[in-house]
Amino acid sequence: MPKQIILVEDEPILCENYAKAIKEQGYDVITCSNKQEALTTVNKQLPDLAILDIGLGDDAEAGFDLCREIRSLSNSLPIIFLTARDSDFDTISGLRLGADDYLSKDTSMPHILARIAALFRRVQALQTTIDSEQIKYEQLLVDSQRFQVKWNDEEVDLSLTEFWMVHSLAKRVGHVKNREQLMGDSNIYVDDGTITSHIKRIRKKFKEIDSSFDHIETVYGIGYRWKT
Amino acid sequence: MPKQIILVEDEPILCENYAKAIKEQGYDVITCSNKQEALTTVNKQLPDLAILDIGLGDDAEAGFDLCREIRSLSNSLPIIFLTARDSDFDTISGLRLGADDYLSKDTSMPHILARIAALFRRVQALQTTIDSEQIKYEQLLVDSQRFQVKWNDEEVDLSLTEFWMVHSLAKRVGHVKNREQLMGDSNIYVDDGTITSHIKRIRKKFKEIDSSFDHIETVYGIGYRWKT
DNA sequence: ATCAAATGTGGCAGAATTATGGCAATACAT
DNA sequence: ATGTATTGCCATAATTCTGCCACATTTGAT
Numbered sequence: 105m106p107k108q109i110i111l112v113e114d115e116p117i118l119c120e121n122y123a124k125a126i127k128e129q130g131y132d133v134i135t136c137s138n139k140q141e142a143l144t145t146v147n148k149q150l151p152d153l154a155i156l157d158i159g160l161g162d163d164a165e166a167g168f169d170l171c172r173e174i175r176s177l178s179n180s181l182p183i184i185f186l187t188a189r190d191s192d193f194d195t196i197s198g199l200r201l202g203a204d205d206y207l208s209k210d211t212s213m214p215h216i217l218a219r220i221a222a223l224f225r226r227v228q229a230l231q232t233t234i235d236s237e238q239i240k241y242e243q244l245l246v247d248s249q250r251f252q253v254k255w256n257d258e259e260v261d262l263s264l265t266e267f268w269m270v271h272s273l274a275k276r277v278g279h280v281k282n283r284e285q286l287m288g289d290s291n292i293y294v295d296d297g298t299i300t301s302h303i304k305r306i307r308k309k310f311k312e313i314d315s316s317f318d319h320i321e322t323v324y325g326i327g328y329r330w331k332t
Numbered sequence: 333m334p335k336q337i338i339l340v341e342d343e344p345i346l347c348e349n350y351a352k353a354i355k356e357q358g359y360d361v362i363t364c365s366n367k368q369e370a371l372t373t374v375n376k377q378l379p380d381l382a383i384l385d386i387g388l389g390d391d392a393e394a395g396f397d398l399c400r401e402i403r404s405l406s407n408s409l410p411i412i413f414l415t416a417r418d419s420d421f422d423t424i425s426g427l428r429l430g431a432d433d434y435l436s437k438d439t440s441m442p443h444i445l446a447r448i449a450a451l452f453r454r455v456q457a458l459q460t461t462i463d464s465e466q467i468k469y470e471q472l473l474v475d476s477q478r479f480q481v482k483w484n485d486e487e488v489d490l491s492l493t494e495f496w497m498v499h500s501l502a503k504r505v506g507h508v509k510n511r512e513q514l515m516g517d518s519n520i521y522v523d524d525g526t527i528t529s530h531i532k533r534i535r536k537k538f539k540e541i542d543s544s545f546d547h548i549e550t551v552y553g554i555g556y557r558w559k560t
Numbered sequence: 561a562t563c564a565a566a567t568g569t570g571g572c573a574g575a576a577t578t579a580t581g582g583c584a585a586t587a588c589a590t
Numbered sequence: 591a592t593g594t595a596t597t598g599c600c601a602t603a604a605t606t607c608t609g610c611c612a613c614a615t616t617t618g619a620t
Contacts, residue, residue, distance in 0.1 A: 242372070263596055276404060278375055279477045298598050300578060305596095307579095323479055324577065324606060325492040332375045491607055526609050528567060533608095535568095552566065552617055 107224065108132045108151040112142045112170065113186065114160045118209070122155070125213050126220065139170050146174055146181070153223065156203075157186045171203055182223050239274045241330070244319070246274045258313050266306050273320065273330040282327035303328060333470040335452065336360045336379040340370045340398065341414065342388045346437070350383070353441050354448070367398050374402055374409065377485070378466070378473060381451065384431075385414045399431055408465050410455050412448070467502045469558070472547070474502045486541050494534050501548065501558040510555035531556060 109126060113119040114137045123133045134149060136142040138160060146154065154174060158167035171183055185206035205223055207216055239246040245254040251267055253260045262270060269286050283299040303320060310317040321331045337354060341347040342365045351361045362377060364370040366388060374382065382402060386395035399411055411431045433451055435444055467474040473482040474495075481488045481498055490498060497514050511527040531548060538545040549559045 240368075265597075276477075278405070278480075280479045294598065296577090297600075301580090301598075304579065304581090322578065326479055329478065493608075522609065524566085525611075529569090529609070532568065532570090550567065550616095 106130055106132045107153065108134065108149060109153045109155060109220070110134045110136065110142065110145055110149070110151040111155045112136045112139075112160070112167070113155075113157040114138065115157075122216075125217065129217055129220075131220075139166055139173075142170055143173060143177070146177055150178075151181070153182050153184070153220065155184045155186060155220075157188070159188060184220070184223065239271070241274060241277050244274060244330075246271050255310055255313050255317070260309050260313060262306065262309060266302055266309070269302055270306060273328065277330045278332040280323045280326050280329045286327065333468075334358055334360045335381065336362065336377060337381045337383060337448070338362045338364060338370065338373055338377070338379040339383045340364045340366075340388070340395070341383075341385040342366065343385075350444075353445065357445055357448075359448075367394055367401075370398055371401055371405070374405055378406075378475070378482075379409070380468065381410050381412070381448065383412045383414060383448075385416070387416060406465070408455075410451050412451065467499070469502055469505050472502055472558075474499050483538055483541050483545070488537050488541060490534065490537060494530060494537070497530055498534060501556065505558045506560040508551045508555050508557040514556065 109131050111119065111123055111126070111133055113122065113135065116137075119135050119137070123135050126133050134145055134151065136145055142154075142156075145151070156167040156170055158165060160166035160170075163169075167185060171185070174181060174183060182205075183203045185203050187206055187208050205219060207219060211219075237248055239248075243256045245252075245257075246267075247253070248271055251264070253262055253267060253270055265287075268288050272281055272286055272288065283296055286299055286302075287294060303322075307317070307320055310319075319331045321329050323329055337359050339347065339351055339354070339361055341350065341363065344365075347363050347365070351363050354361050362373055362379065364373055370382075370384075373379070384395040384398055386393060388394035388398075391397075395413060399413070402409060402411060410433075412433045412435060413431050415434060415436050432455075433447060435447060439447075465475060465477045467476075471484045473480075475481070476499060479492070479495055481490055481495060493515075496516050500509055500514055500516065511524055514527060514530075515522060531550075535545070535548055538547075547559045549557050551557055
């Protein structure tokens with residue numbers, strides 16, 4: 105299954121050239137010349153990569169809008185910007201748009217192709233590393249691949265529910281999680297007392313290892329947080 | 333209250349140079365040379381801006397990881413990447429990571445300082461429009477994800493109602509809030525004396541940290557405001 | 561200066577929230 | 591079948607929060 109790339113570029117000749125070169129690398133290329141067309145295509149074809157020209161038609165910054173709109177449809181679709189002028193770089197860098205890379209139109213074709221390949225590799229790598237994520241914070245280590253939690257290098261023997269709660273707290277240390285958030289996105293309802301019980305058991309297990317443990321802080325009226 | 337900037341750069345001489353130049357502009361600079369140290373600092377100091385070298389030690393892309401991890405802690409902290417080699421510009425995949433700007437180490441110091449100032453301006457504009465997670469004003473910090481208020485970097489332990497009242501005052505420093513506005517959108521009626529009591533307790537808690545505290549001003553007949 | 565209205569202060573009781581220990585139901589392995 | 595671990599929940603205790611009251615003090619206007 106070849107990777108599908110959507111190329112949004114309004115100048116026909118340039119578009120043709122790019123498309124041809126990319127196709128030769130074994131990718132499928134879909135070309136679009138305007139925003140609306142591009143959005144529809146992203147929605148229907150679910151491409152693997154998007155290459156956006158920044159200026160489309162008379163709108164010199166249409167690509168930026170498009171990027172935002174694509175991001176609102178998909179967080180995972182990698183996006184590369186094509187910049188006509190070097191000065192565009194200043195503008196790009198200022199915005200936290202959620203693009204993955206940018207290329208100047210001056211860049212040589214082989215170089216461009218290399219960057220496309222590199223981006224695919226990086227995305228691949230990201231997706232594999234993201235689940236094997238280890239969260240480390242001071243004395244705490246949460247390994248969501250081994251479903252293992254360590255405190256001062258000693259293993260804390262948690263149940264699955266307990267593990268996810270610690271994971272949720274550790275993921276954003278210092279931020280307060282309410283009871284729903286702690287139970288993850290599973291839509292099963294459990295009453296407040298149950299969460300309280302889980303917290304109780306988690307604290308107990310940490311304290312069995314380290315009697316002075318008190319890093320799970322309750323925030324009255326809201327929830328809990330991992331103390332920083 | 334000077335803006336705090338965290339600078340993560342592993343090469344001591346370079347680090348020193350940058351720090352010195354930035355300090356001369358009136359910013360506070362905290363320097364770190366590794367990921368772990370940087371993360372801890374971000375969490376504890378809640379700086380206003382982060383400048384990250386991409387390569388740290390033997391890991392040529394450590395800065396990217398760091399950026400991701402910082403983003404998972406705070407969405408609002410502006411991040412600038414420092415790239416050593418021009419070729420880094422080619423490999424920058426940082427846009428997607430949520431960085432706000434890039435600088436080459438070749439860039440002249442005045443230019444770098446200008447970009448820092450520019451970023452602060454942009455963030456300022458953003459923060460006043462968007463309901464941002466962190467409100468900073470002089471010695472005050474209100475973080476609505478952590479449900480935490482700090483005064484001179486010391487935590488003020490407020491109850492939820494108190495927190496929202498401070499939040500309401502801090503959101504529009506200098507503007508007078510009447511009693512209803514201070515109690516937020518909850519339509520429950522509480523009598524005036526109750527609000528007075530809350531203000532009393534808030535002032536007391538701030539004074540426990542800083543006995544000279546008097547930034548909550550009473551506007552006779554109208555309400556309260558955070559003194560500018 | 562005097563008065564009424566508004567605000568500050570300390571304290572208290574009820575309300576709301578959370579902590580703790582235990583129990584029953586279930587699942588799982590031996 | 592027996593033992594173990596897990597989970598949800600309950601009753602009770604402990605803690606924290608909140609609204610309000612009585613009384614003192616300040617403010618603004620006459």
